Amino acid sequence: MKPKFSLAQMRDVWIDAYASGDIDQLDFVECDHFFVKRGEKMLSKRQQLGHIRSRVAAGTWDRPHVRDESIDVTEHAAWATVSGVGSMMKNAKACSRFSFVELWLVSGGRWQVAALCYEDLSRAGQVLPPS
Incomplete structure (x- = not known):
């Protein structure tokens, strides 16, 4: 069964939910085992959502703007990978850059993200580009 919404649409929902701190929407888009x-650090879905929930409640969630700088999507019938380089923007300036890979699965007739792995490029000795 083909999902009602495309991978790109669900990914946009996921990124928007993260940026706005929308726990319910994140819970919907992320697999149970996300x-x-x-x-070297790993967070379960429960840990990730708990962290975001507490920051939103405390008023310290920064509402970052996530931007893809380069992206490669490999889509199959029941799973997909999305990888590339992205950045977090605050006040129209890049505050961090990262390389990433996402694993997406079709589950229950819809795309859900199963994993996000990323490496902070600014911490790996690379300089942020001027914004």
């Missing part, structure tokens, strides 16, 4: 891996 995880985030950044360098």
